[in-house]
Amino acid sequence: MRHFVLLILLLSISTGSFSQAPKPGDIRLKFWTESDSYEDALTIPEDWKNESAVIIYQEFNYEYKNTSRAVNYNESTRRRVVLLDKSAVETYSEFSFAENFKVDKGFRSKGGQAFAGVKIIKPDGTASIIDMEDAIEVEGQGSKTFKKIAVPNLEIGDIIDYYYHIYEPFVTTYDFAFEPIISTLSGTYPILNQKLIFEIGEDFFFNFNSLNGAPEIQLSDSDKKNTKIYTLTDTNRSKMKTRRWFYSRQVQPLIKTQVIFARNSKSERLADAFLGEKGKIKSSVSEEEIKKYFAKRLIFTDDKNNYHWYLKKKNLLDAPTDKKLIEEIYYQMRFDHLVAKLEPLIFLNEGYVNVIPFQYGNFLSEQSFITQFGSFLKSRDVDFTVIAAVPRSLSNLDDVLIKDEIVLLLKVELDQPIYISYFNFHSNCNHIPYLLEGTEALEMNLTQQHQIVGVKRITLPTTKHVDNNTSTTLEVDFEEDMLTLQLDKEVNHTGYNKEDSQNTLMTHYDYIDEDYDYFNASGFVERVNVKNKIREEIRVKLAAKKIKDKKAQLEICKQTAEQEIDIPIKSYKKFDINSSGRYGDDEAFSYNENYQIEGLVKQAGPNFIMEVGKLIGGQVGLEEEEMDRQEDVFMAYPRSYRNDITINIPKGFDIQGIENLNKKIENESGGFISVANIEGQLLKISSHKFYKTNFEKAENWPNLVAFLEEAYDFTQEKILLKRQ
């Protein structure tokens, strides 16, 4: 009987909980009604006649409904575009779309459906609706179908009016936070009119904010019971402009929104979002709310097992918890929770599914990392605070609305504070991610029991350009033909300058093996729980994989060096890592490389011209239109680049033109300084380029231009090797 009741219950869930899917006709009428105020919109402003296309009207519609057990989510886009050139016609000449698809929301769904419609309006106003039955299925497996259609009779001057509506029903037990939407109001084409419409049903929380001058959203009249409709209306929006060093979210009109479903108070407590009040828009998050949110979720324990095993192993249990010990624990955690778990993934990625069982466990989330590290500190009676910060490229503290905008740090109160951030493969202890540098953040104090209680606003420290440095020592020799150069390089990256190079130039096994050695740990081959025979198989594969990776690494290093020096490399001979820079903020990522280039030296009768300036690598080349700038300058971090170049002058030649290699521009934003001199048969050149800040007001742009141009001009300098 009990089974029978359960069966009935299950049936009722699976059959009765989803609302009926929309009908294609209803969807069409939603957009193309007789009362459609844009039906007759055919013209565009004179100013936009030379654009590729102009969006006369676009509408984004988000509908959140709640039935007894299911959530029904509808999302639609309608766009009416006048096509002014062949490029635009080409862009809109074919549509491809998923008609049926798997819903990735909640824990169960019967699948999603989509509806599309396309209408062509000729310049004389005659409209024809494309029969979507003509769409051809081009992919189809199970319940998923993918279709495409070629739009007929589409010509320059036509208006294309199309919509795409998706219906996603799903079941969720407690809360569900929908994907946040953060979008600038401008796009590829200018927009004459646009609307964003949110229909929010019961049990949904609505976070929304308009930023950087975007219009406010308004509550509209609604005859729908228990549903509130909010509309944002925007007009005459020019197309998006792109700039060098530009965080569009900091400058361009922007909307930010998230909808969260929470059926009851329990769900609300569990919700992974900042919740306002049901039925009202939440447009900001207070410092107190942020504190409360994390106070509930960051529970620090003083579990003595938490990494005390490691201290015991290292005989450090009684050692003071100083910077060195904290670093040890950080790198051990990075190894245990990330690097050691990477190796099985590499194997799985290689396709050895049947050889290796799933033995990698879960990765640690940022929140769990903070909790675990804080708990370790607590167990050692070390004071710390928790910092909530917002990356500069995304937003700032005052405009936070979405939980994922926040990054957590720990500040360990030693003589000099140490900042602990969520690890990545190469991150260092006492590291603040560069996008947080100098930003306003919240520092949350803890009680003696390590409960978050207080909150204050702080400014996170910044690095200096000397901290984020790339130093290159380069020795240059002429080959016998005088046209080929042999370059022997040592490169040292420090601070934030390390990150890209570490990620690009190291193979996975460069640092996995390093960590195994550092922690005296067994590799995956040894610790995987398989029969010896299979272990042997894995060992053979591992050796092959490492050979393959090393070969690929040389090619990557060659390409990277080519991009840096902006000249094709004739032959790339060597890449050796001296130090990975992974165990200390002050440790450089250092490597040596050796390669040959051709093209920097040109013959001039018996003499040779050498484009010596290019040896410092490609520099920012500002285009004419970039010289004037109205927008503030957002850069990643202060940084510097130093080159020490020694050129062995072939016997029988004198050098002319080195006076042009001495340059100096320095101002409050940065500088470029170069010095050249001849010592016997050696031409020695040193250059130093530095950006002092990560942000400049637009009015300081000329400062940047001054030294950027100086550095670029240096790359254009040549010397003459004159035969004696």
Add this chain to the structure above:
Amino acid sequence: MIHFLLTSLLALLKFMETGILSSFLMGFIIEKPKQTSFCMNTVRLLVIGILILSIPSWVGAQKNKRPDATTINFAKAQKAEHTKDNLLIRNSLVTYTFDFNERTKKVTVLEKNKRRYICLAPQHKTSFVNFYNQESEIKSIEVFNAKGKRVPVYPKDDYYQDSDFFYSDARVIYFNLEFPYQGSEYQVNYTKKYKDVKYFTSSFFSNYYPNLNKKIRFVVPDWLEVEFKEMNFDNANISVEKEYNESKKSTTYTFTGKKFKSENREEYAPGPSHIYPHLLVLTKSYTRHGKKVALFDSTQDLYDWYKSLVDLIDDDISIIKAKVETLTAGLDTDIEKVKAIYYWVQDNIRYIAFEDGLAGFKPEECHKVFQNKYGDCKGMANLTKQMLILAGFDARLTWIGTKRIAYDYSLPTLAADNHMICTVIIDGKKYFLDPTEKYNTFNVYAERIQGKQALIENGDGFMLELIPEMNNETNEELIVRKFKIDGDVLKGEGHHSFKGESKSKLLYSINHIKSDRLEEALDNYIKEGDKNLRVFDTKTTELNQRDQDFLIDYSFEQKNAVSSFGEEMYLDLDYYKEMEKFKFDGSRQFDYLFPYKTKLVVKTELEIPHQYQVQEMPSGLTEDHENFSFHVKFKKDGNKLIYEKEINIDEAVIRKEDLELWDSCIDKLDKVYHQQLILTKKQ
């Protein structure tokens, strides 16, 4: 194209080579955009990789034993010979048998394929792929390990998407196989059925992987007349045995060859039918119940079948009539009228390729193409034909094989062509119109069809005609730069002119740039991204005219172009340095094809400053060869220094036997490019 949602895994199949996909389908699924903190992205990608892996699980690794020493040594030796290949086919046998389907009244073909693969790499994973369409089906797939034990495989069946086609009826059956060790072996067998022998046209000896021993066997019943054309058999050392089986009333032909290299993975190479040994299978007729029925016995049979499809076209010319009248109104000459129609179709009908059963051979009705404003080559050819007929011309559909195909219509086979154009006959002269060639000038023919035989409809008969060959002058690109020295800046004027295919290629690009970016694009085209060059006062001829050369004129200032050292000035006279470092370095095994026959002329004129003289004139270059030539010369004319360069590629191809010679010419050209002009102050 607007993608409402991202395409799935299957889109990757477009990268497949016929037969085998060697890159694994993973890591290409893109997540929905999401705000994430810094390091989780990497982890997430790896996790996604695993999820994808779980879709087509790899077969074979667990049960496959390590090969014995002899096999491993064999694999190692083969790897030394085939350095770029990860698998090798030790033995391959394909057997074709023929049958007659009484229901459809078609001759059918059964292809039984057996291949034994050995792994040359330390390990290798690959996807085995078989294609089929409405006219064929895959009947079975079996895989056996080295000991002959059957290995289960789980093939997936899906649409095949090719970026060249908007829609194709081609489908793909694929499964994945892992070779865990160097020397690991699998036998892969599959059976494919062709429902109609006319679609079975050839059988190739080479495969995606090198093939040590290959046998192709045909069991031809007495009732079927088949001819085998041996193509590219020179140097292939292929033998043939013929054996008659009295009891089965059939003749077995067995072609045996050894040591076939892997199929070409080189870009810009001739089509497969030009370079690989293969058998062209001409099924001429069959005899049933004493009655002989022609299949493709002659070109007339091929034409008859094509015509039978053309006769099915139900054109409604009333729909296109008004447009024809508008286009030709006020035009006096026949040529003007033809051009008006031809250019209109080029400009207004988008090319979208379809391949869907019979529709792959039958042209779309003209009014549908006209109304849709899109069509494939056949649809566009038919629309052009009907518009011309309405305008009073004698216009015909015309079948043609592009240069990618090695055959002509002396061989009655569907493999002889892959394209359709329109022929218009004016005063007895034939003009060929290919509206898929955007911005093509009337009476100028694209390289891909020049010299090819065209099959022109002619009622119940047909005409064969060669498309005229054009020389490289037709496509001449001329660059003239005249300038003087002002400090370290060169100031002057530039002039570019384009003809033929150099013009149509450029016009196509220009016309597909967003109009608000056109000025910037032209600027970048001239500057090639060089910040030192400032271009201004740019003027062009009309962007959509075809009957004159396309011209670009501009003024320029080039910074950092002159280096002064003491009394001397050094400068580089060649700005674009065309073909610099364009070498092959022994990396190719096949001819290199250019898109068209090239003639490039560069003329540079420097006004020498009064107080300076030319100290040393750089040396020039003269390299005249059968298919290409390079000429560079420097000369002084009064106070002007003239630099002239001419590069001719006469046949749009560098033959493989000329690749070394080509490289040596490029070395010499590069040396010229590396020279500087020296001007010295007069004493």
